[in-house]
Amino acid sequence: MDSRQAWAAVAVLLGVLPLVFDSVLSVGILNQMLIAVLFALSYNTLLGQGGLLSFGHAVYFGLGGYVAAHAMRLTELGSLNLPLVLLPLAGAAGGLFAALLLGSVSTRRGGTAFTMISLGLGELLAAAALILVAFFGGEAGISGDRTAGPALLGVSFARETEVYYHAAVWVFLGALCLAAFRQTPAGQLAMAVRDNPLRAQCLGYSAARVRLLCFLVAGTFAGLAGALFAIHNEIITSQALGTANAGQVLLMCFLGGTGYFLGPVLGAVLLTLCTALLSGWTTLATLYLGLLFVGCVMFLPDGLSGLVVQLHVRWRRGSLRPLVPPLARCALPTAALLLSGVLLLELAAREGAALHVAGLTLQAGNAWSWLGLAVAALIAAWLLRRELPALQAVWQQAGAAGDRQVRP
Amino acid sequence: MSLLRLEHVSKQFGRTRVLHDVDLCIDAGECHAIIGPNGAGKSTLFHLISGLLTPDSGRIAFEDKPIHGLPSEQIARRGIARSFQISQLFPRLSVFENLRCALLWPMGYGCSLRHLLGREKALNARTDALLEDLGLQALRDVPAGELAYAAQRALELGLAIAGDARLILLDEPVAGMSHSEAAQALALIRRVTAGRTLLLVEHDMSVVFELADRITVLAQGEVIATDTPARIRANARVQQVYLGTGAGGQTDA
Numbered sequence: 001m002d003s004r005q006a007w008a009a010v011a012v013l014l015g016v017l018p019l020v021f022d023s024v025l026s027v028g029i030l031n032q033m034l035i036a037v038l039f040a041l042s043y044n045t046l047l048g049q050g051g052l053l054s055f056g057h058a059v060y061f062g063l064g065g066y067v068a069a070h071a072m073r074l075t076e077l078g079s080l081n082l083p084l085v086l087l088p089l090a091g092a093a094g095g096l097f098a099a100l101l102l103g104s105v106s107t108r109r110g111g112t113a114f115t116m117i118s119l120g121l122g123e124l125l126a127a128a129a130l131i132l133v134a135f136f137g138g139e140a141g142i143s144g145d146r147t148a149g150p151a152l153l154g155v156s157f158a159r160e161t162e163v164y165y166h167a168a169v170w171v172f173l174g175a176l177c178l179a180a181f182r183q184t185p186a187g188q189l190a191m192a193v194r195d196n197p198l199r200a201q202c203l204g205y206s207a208a209r210v211r212l213l214c215f216l217v218a219g220t221f222a223g224l225a226g227a228l229f230a231i232h233n234e235i236i237t238s239q240a241l242g243t244a245n246a247g248q249v250l251l252m253c254f255l256g257g258t259g260y261f262l263g264p265v266l267g268a269v270l271l272t273l274c275t276a277l278l279s280g281w282t283t284l285a286t287l288y289l290g291l292l293f294v295g296c297v298m299f300l301p302d303g304l305s306g307l308v309v310q311l312h313v314r315w316r317r318g319s320l321r322p323l324v325p326p327l328a329r330c331a332l333p334t335a336a337l338l339l340s341g342v343l344l345l346e347l348a349a350r351e352g353a354a355l356h357v358a359g360l361t362l363q364a365g366n367a368w369s370w371l372g373l374a375v376a377a378l379i380a381a382w383l384l385r386r387e388l389p390a391l392q393a394v395w396q397q398a399g400a401a402g403d404r405q406v407r408p
Numbered sequence: 409m410s411l412l413r414l415e416h417v418s419k420q421f422g423r424t425r426v427l428h429d430v431d432l433c434i435d436a437g438e439c440h441a442i443i444g445p446n447g448a449g450k451s452t453l454f455h456l457i458s459g460l461l462t463p464d465s466g467r468i469a470f471e472d473k474p475i476h477g478l479p480s481e482q483i484a485r486r487g488i489a490r491s492f493q494i495s496q497l498f499p500r501l502s503v504f505e506n507l508r509c510a511l512l513w514p515m516g517y518g519c520s521l522r523h524l525l526g527r528e529k530a531l532n533a534r535t536d537a538l539l540e541d542l543g544l545q546a547l548r549d550v551p552a553g554e555l556a557y558a559a560q561r562a563l564e565l566g567l568a569i570a571g572d573a574r575l576i577l578l579d580e581p582v583a584g585m586s587h588s589e590a591a592q593a594l595a596l597i598r599r600v601t602a603g604r605t606l607l608l609v610e611h612d613m614s615v616v617f618e619l620a621d622r623i624t625v626l627a628q629g630e631v632i633a634t635d636t637p638a639r640i641r642a643n644a645r646v647q648q649v650y651l652g653t654g655a656g657g658q659t660d661a
Contacts, residue, residue: 185520186521192501198496202460
């Protein structure tokens, strides 16, 4: 399948999804996914492609969102008559402008200096958002009515599916642009500067300029994603600018893997789904996502897309079969460890209320509940520790067999 | 006509005097080697010419225009390319992509956002031709970080000669190679740098005497001789430095 067919397949998939998952709730989640996918792709343009670790990427997402929200509000008030489909462009322009303003300072140096400046700017903007009330609207944020603009072909964007298709077109175009950017001289040089800025300079390229260019592209598409966010929610608050949001997009990229274009897409979809599902079941959603991040960094340094590629390599060599027995032996203790760990955390989170699991009643006030879970977790951990080396050995062996190992 | 001219160039790191009052003149078309014991300042000299360091005093002129104090990318654009003693590649890019990056500036693409690399036929053809020159076709799609040592050195050389640079600085191009590898690398250097001006730092004397038209001997940050290989061989001061009887010299060749 060549890339043209792949993009066509994605377009079809985007068109079909809301027909399959057609409840208002699931279309809403699909909408969030789309926005997260574009945000994560823009972030990975910085992180994966440019080698720039930013803790402040939410700034450009948020500012793009604010610009779009203001345009939406002005349209509602009647002083502007912008059709909704153009709002994302306003958001992208906002993201670009902010990236130009802040990036011209922060991208002069790469590495730790860039990271620390991004963190500082992120905190600064998040704090400023609460103080500069005229633009950011204080704690209430900026809200508007997306249906106020002139209707396009009879579509007023009142329904969730209309908003979905609107976002889908923009996210599709955005992803296409970011994929194309990787193929341009500038995009290729961003990777070169990531790998070796010294060498890039000795070939005639200013590393700072290449970094800035990469940063501007990332900021523009973050702004576009932010505008889609503002349109979807019809409100934007300072939370969208904050470091929590910046951390979320970092987690998406890490979970999905920064080494491949599709990595952040995978991470964004899974994380949005997890957040949406978990928040209905537990108050500890953030904690679980944090643990997921730790586990991902420890066991999957190349993310899920890296794992998929590794599995594919082993599958092509026909060396997947030996993995099955050790995997099966690890499965049960892993499941037991996760279950008992989750139950321990849940027990700690709810004071008094009992947990009912498989006919058992667990209570925070009952020492036997704690003891039983702790013993179960310890046994599972001990078993897993005993079985894991065998799995790792077979995994390594399967990877080393044949020609050179594929680097992610 | 001199292509590169250094006049009274000095460089200190803190209190350590690395280069002192260095005069050097590289003629267009020649292969000029710089030799000297460890710590003589050869690498610092290269860093000064390529703009990775700026001289404390003195002037460096390329094609009669001053280049000292310019950032390294500006110097590279004026036509000075270099290789490094420790290979400086783009480890996660393929061999082909590495070389293509080196060709983007000379071929006028710069940091363009308007071109798609896959469609630029002339660019890709020239990259493939370069791959062939370097004997790296078989490793075309291998990430540079996974290459064996000799192939890494060949690619390092390739990055230096890819463009149309009029002056090429080679920092120990055959260091760490076996005899047969060095002989191959030497043949490669001869082939791909034919007709260009070469400035070379090398420890292997057989390489130096085979390649160089002129040799400059550097010791303790000062130029002690510049001459043809035959006369350098016969020079008493040079012998002193290399035999270790001179002031603080050490044998290293």
